[in-house]
Amino acid sequence: MRFRGGSPECLEHGWVSRVTIADVASAAGVSKTAVSFAFNNPDRLGQATLERVLGVAQDLGYTPHPAARALSTKRSGTIGLLVPQRLATVFGNPFVSELIQGLGAQCDEHDLTLLLVPPLDGSLEQAIRMASVDGFISLGLSPDDSAVRLLERIGIPNVLVDSEGSADHPAVNIDDEAGAESAAMHLLQLGHRRIAILVLPPVRAQKDPSPSVTRRLSGYRKAIDAAGAPEPTTVVAGISVAAGGRAFESLSMGRRGPTGVLAMSDMAAIGVLGAAESAGRRVPEDLSVVGFDDIPAAAWTSPPLTTVRQPIVEKGKLAARILIQRMNGESVDSPQPLKTTLVVRKSTSSVHGAGFAD
C-alpha cells in the first residue's frame, strides 16, 4: 500500500485546502469580523448570531490558521527551547527530559506549546530567526554568547538556564559551587585524597567552559584546598555514558591513581561505574564515585549512585514561569540559585588501606 499526503484534492493541487474565515463568514451570511468575534470576543455578538456562526464553523470544520493568527496578533503561543547542539545529541541527556517536564508543566498551564530549537546548519542565530516563538529558554549559553545577544537585539524575551545572571537577562541557576563543594567534602571526609574530576566540555565551540562548570570546579577546589588534599586530576568528559567510560580509561589507575572521582554529570558517572566494573575495579570498595544532577536512573544503578541532587523539574518550572512573566511584560526578580542536596547512596565509601587492591 502506498500513501501520499492529504486528501484527494491535495494530491492534485499540491496544497492543503483549508476552510478559511471567509468561507465560514459567507456560509453563515455574516462578515469575517463577526466570525472572528465569535471566537475571540463573543460578547460583541448577539446571542443568535453567535450560535449560528459557531455552528457553521463547527460544521465546516473551520480552524483559524495559526500562522495568520500569529501574524496578526504578534503572538504564536509557543515558547522555544534553545539548545546548543543537535537534538540527537541533546536528548541523549536525561537531564533535558527532566527539564522539559518542568517547562511542560507550565506550558500546559498556560496553553503554550514547546518548540525545540537546535542550531540550523550549525548556526543557532539562524535557528532563532526562523523560529516563530514568543520567548526563548536557552540552555547552557553564557550571557555573552552571540546567540543570546541576538535575542536581546531582536527583543525576544528570554531566560537563561545554567548560565550566569547579568544585567540584561534573568537566569535560573542552581548553587553549583555549594553542590560541588558538598560532593568533594563527602569524598574527603571518607578519607579520599587522590581525586579525579570529570569536567564537562564547553558547549558551542567556545573555548571557555560554561559558567556552571566554572562554578562547580571552584566548589570542588574549595573543599579540596580546605582539606589540604593534593591537586586533583581533571579529565573532560561529555554528558554520556560512553564519555564517562572513556574518561575512566584515561585515568591512570595504578597504585597512585585516584581513589575517588567527582563527575559533573550522572551520565558520565554511570559510565565510570560500567568501565570500572569491566576493568575489575569494585565500586565503592576500590573506587568511590559521585555524580551530579540526580537523574532518575542514578537510583537504579549498580551500585546506586551517590550524587548531588539538583531540582531539575523545579528548575524548568521556574524558568518557564519567569519567561511567561517577561512575555507578559511583567517585571521579574532574578531568582536565587536553587539549592542542591547531596544524596548519599552506595557508590562511595571510605578508602581502604593506602589505595585499592590490584
Add this chain to the structure above:
Amino acid sequence: MRFRGGSPECLEHGWVSRVTIADVASAAGVSKTAVSFAFNNPDRLGQATLERVLGVAQDLGYTPHPAARALSTKRSGTIGLLVPQRLATVFGNPFVSELIQGLGAQCDEHDLTLLLVPPLDGSLEQAIRMASVDGFISLGLSPDDSAVRLLERIGIPNVLVDSEGSADHPAVNIDDEAGAESAAMHLLQLGHRRIAILVLPPVRAQKDPSPSVTRRLSGYRKAIDAAGAPEPTTVVAGISVAAGGRAFESLSMGRRGPTGVLAMSDMAAIGVLGAAESAGRRVPEDLSVVGFDDIPAAAWTSPPLTTVRQPIVEKGKLAARILIQRMNGESVDSPQPLKTTLVVRKSTSSVHGAGFAD
C-alpha cells in the same frame, strides 16, 4: 535586579519592534520584492543590487518574520510531535527521548524544527488546530482516534508511531508480537510456568488498549499457550518506575505467585526490580523479570535487565523520513515492522525448586 522583556522601546510601547522587509527596502532604495528575492531567489537580482540589499539587511539586523513567511509560503518548517498526554507525563518516559533523537536526526538534516504538541485543555484536537506545523508524527494513537481523523480531514500529512497501519495512514511499528513472544519463550524455556504480565494502560481515555499492546499481549499468549503453561495473571502498569512498583505489590507473591514477570515497558520492569528488592525478593533467583524497549538505563540496573530491544532511534528516524517524504508529496511505502531482539542480561534465570523461598 529586576528585568523586563526586550529593549527600552518595548518597555514603553509594549511591543517588540521588528525590522521589516519594508524598512530594508527603503533603506536600500529598492522594492520589497527585491529584498525578498535577495534572500529567496538571488538569481533574479543584479550582482550589485544583491550585495547592497544583503548588506543593508545585515546592518539593520533584518530577520524575516517567521509567521508572515509561513502564511505566505504555506510552510512553517516545523513538524509536530503529537503526544497523547501532558508533557510532564510523557517525558517521564525515556522512550520518548530516544525517539526524539531519531526524529531530531532527520530534522537536523532537513532544517526542520520539532514542536511538541500535547493536548490543549485536555483536547488533542484543539492542540492540533493551534499548531503551526507542516506535518505530524503521532505517538500511540490508533488510526480511528478522533485526533487522527481530524488530521486526515484537515489534510495534514502525518505518520503514526506505535499504532496500526490503515488504508489512510502509513504507520511505523515494531514487530510487537514477535518481540513479546520471544520474551515469553525465554521465560518458559527457563522453566517458568506461573507468569505475570504487566500491561500498558490505554491512552487518551480510550477503553480499548492501544494496538501495540494488543499485539504484545497476543505474542505473550501465543508462547504461553504453545508451552501449555497456565493462564498468566495480568496487571496494568503505566510506564513509570512507580507504577511498576505498585504492580509488583499488587501481585500475590505467595507460594503460588508468579515466578516470572513480563513487563511491557522497561520503566515498569525497573520498578519491579526495586520493589522486589525492598520486599526481600532476589532477582533473578526468586523472580525473573523481563522488560520491553531496552532503554539505555536497562543496561545499568541492578541486576541488568533482560529485555526486548526495539530500535527506538531508528524508529524515530524512519517515521520522520516518511513524514518528510509525504510532506513533499512523494508516495511512500508503509514500512515493514521493525525487528526486535531479545537482550538477555541478568534479571532472568531458571526457576529454582517449586517456586521461591519465602
Add this chain to the structure above:
DNA sequence: ATCCCCGCATAAACCGCTTTAGTAAAACGG
C-alpha cells in the same frame, strides 16, 4: 417628535512576507 445612546454588525486597514504579472531598459540578431 427629536435627540441620543446603545447594541449589533460590518468595511476596511493592517500584520509582514511571497509571488505573479508586468514594465523599462539593455542586449541581441539580422
Add this chain to the structure above:
DNA sequence: CCGTTTTACTAAAGCGGTTTATGCGGGGAT
C-alpha cells in the same frame, strides 16, 4: 536601425486572520 529577447526590477494582489472606526435601526429620555 528596428523588432525581439533577455535582464533587472517593481506594483500589487494575495495569504488568513485581527482590530479600529464606523453604520444603522430602535428604544428611552426629554
